[in-house]
Amino acid sequence: MAWEEVAQRKRTQREQCIHAFRRLINGAHKRRTTIAGKLVGHVEVPALTKMYATGEVSVEDVVVAVILQAIEAHEKTNCLTEPLFESAVERARELDQYYRKTGKLVGPLHGIPMSLKDQFDIAGVDTTFGYVGRAFRPASEDAPMTKVLKDLGAVIITKTNVPQTILWGETENPMWGLTTLPDRPDFTAGGSSGGEAALLSLDGSLCGWGTDIGGSVRGPSHFNGLFGLKPTSSRFSHRGVPGPHEGQEHVPSSVGPMAKRLSSLVAVTRAVLNSQAWLQDPKVVPMPWREAIYQEVLNRRLRIGLIVDDGIVEPHPPVQRAVREAAALLRKAGHEIVPWDTSEHMSFIEIQDQFYRADGGEDIRREIAGAGEPMLPHVEALVASSKPISVYDYWQLNRAKVRAQQTYNTKWDDAGVDVLLSPVAGHAALPHGCFRYTGYTKVWNFLDYTALSFPWTIVSKHLDSHDVNATSTTDRDRSAGLSNPFNAYNRRLYDLASMDGLPVGVQIIGRRFDEEKVLAVAEILQSEADKSTQKATG
Template identity: 35%
Template structure:
């Protein structure tokens, strides 16, 4: 058998061969850190193609439905921009140009013959994280051992997206094992951040977020078990949504930790335009995924919830800002973004109070214990088939700086011990529900808090190898709360000057504080997280739109 390195090298060669040669550009030197402007200046895309890729999702769909733009030309425009993104930040895995264009041509023919769109996503290119199986293609999830394994059928979500008229056109890079807050594997290598290539794009949906940030895809599908949609979306300055378990179908996709069903991974959209969140979720839910995936939740799209009918129609909401989680204090740019949101929401007529978190440290610890119960064996089995080494750190080779590893303990819990951990998590979920309900006494609306606004991470995108375990995202998976990501600002070293601090929560808080050097985070996006309760996707999307509109109404 070929060695694991030979298998990986061959897969990488096949990927490179799949790129049309006329779409290759002269990449900038490695010293060019911010590459977000290069798709517009590299000369590959025509002015019309740049106009197509600059549009928001709703406008794209309207012009596709009206025949102003064809599905073929929209797919080509985004494909060319995705290939540019690949050459800049290494964000793609599977590239299948002819197949995607054939699909787009079918949609154009259908519209021409019938005068009707195929579905609510007619002609829209959609990128997919390298977990979502597509018939006839390999899905590696970052493991060499899965090279050469071709899917016999689509994942359920892929079928639904195609029936809705979408055009799957690329798949995107992930970390080996999927269980990292960064993106690096032994097949495709490292994905970097478009705003500063010395910084991480996050993980495990780092390829998706980097691609969407460069407008190489109008909507991407990521997955999230502890922040894997939200953290990379925040690091790359785009919108993202983590639904509750079962709202988006997972059946037929590949995953790590298969069989672990306490804190589950979920699929959610990553998009450069706020309209993409509702467009994706409404289309998928209206396709009735519960008829195809036994774990999908039978909850129809609730338009009244989206209109916030039971929350004064969204006219006066109460948002609670969580300034820190009691585990570590966020860096100065994150706090600046929270203060800005507090200001714009207050000026828009909403109530803004402080959220006092409970049990966040314990929820993070319990979640990690659940994952660690069998993860070491899971990873060992996945790597042993090919002999590839298990990646132990995301720190670049030759960099002697140490960084935390996400790897599991040497041995997991017994079944009984695991049950006790899961029971404690269940008990804390009940306690947190009571805590949220009791906030009615402080909101001034006669309702409990409508949503929590908090950091997605205590820092902006850090240098490679330094994305640490993140309670700010993990706790909401442990509670199964719906959460979104929205952009606010970017790190500005002239404004975000490091301030001295004399007291810390503990050593970890001090470690996070010490990470912050303003110049190292130059141009890094700052996004925040909006959290609703379980299965509140419609309301969370609507409230995110309200916050986004308030920010845009009062530009900095």
């Protein structure tokens, strides 16, 4: 069967699921879900679980209301791949019945509508992650992460779109097509968790789960005004979450949550870390949520390293403004802000890029051969530039990586910082086909550090300069020269008129297994931002 026919069958299947759900919603249901629908986009996970615990609202009504939002989001952005609406409503009814019988919730995520990037295995559902050749090959069992979420009470409502190969900062593939930024169809939602980000941005889910091997949770979160956490790779289970270059462990991918509200992100992180997932997946470190660390960080003065410019790509003026504003607010609250040197980052990126190409593109070629769909241009370029290396050369790369990680660890110890504050990218969301540089996120994958995207502001024609030169941050030569192609290209992308109103985030970075610390710093920053807003509005 031709790949076009397979892709069309999958798209038809998706649309049939959406139409079938709409037919199920009768007038009485619509009236009930109107009440629940008023919560969607405003309620946070902790508040919703309290409402369930008091019987104030039913899981079924909330889930139906969120699914209706998900359908609207899909119609605007093309973000869904595998709608699971029927099974989600069935699960919601089971949870409501359990509550009526016992007066209790099944777990800390009881009734929370969630979505999964199309990498997570769900029994009986395809996991295609952008490849036509993986269509109509349903998973035989749930991934441990899927099972954990279900056991905690979450309701999985859909899977979401990804780029072909996963390895890209935009979301498009030959089977499901292009995912767009909400309200900006000419702009990308980011990648590779772009479907998740678009859905969450439009309230089609309360929490989503993505993966991040170079910025794939944090970049889309930055583009869409969301919180997105990239933990250390072994903090959450990645088993049953297939992806590119399976079997490689030199730059491990991380599973991470995404949400519109910080309290929701903290709640789901705490719940999953306390689920003892290491009993299902031996690669998960046996480390439950450490509340003592979270509370300790909330209640002391911090030393924070500041990165405004990594010396490779100078961020656009709105991005620099965001990082400076966040740093100024933390400084005003009594925290110490110190400059952070990034001179090693280019060498990290060069090592990491060699890892991405170490198999000579063989993994991608085999996946593409499964159905014979065309490679998208960026995939073709990646494969064409990949040359296989010997085992010996691979060992030398790993030696270089370990040396670099140790050097950075010593540097951090000597500086005595708690976390770093940095841009998430050198720009806000971009028009389709323009994404290139991932250096602000991928270095933390290289180090396997914890990092969080924090939605801070928007691009503003009133606050930001039209001139890309107006906020120059450094006089020192950039890596590879002042006119290196990455920086020159990024400068050409700046267009204040078309970018006006786009979300801009900042990034909080901690060391390995610093999830509680990073989330606590985010809570401090959120609190200071809320105080500042209240003061400004009187």
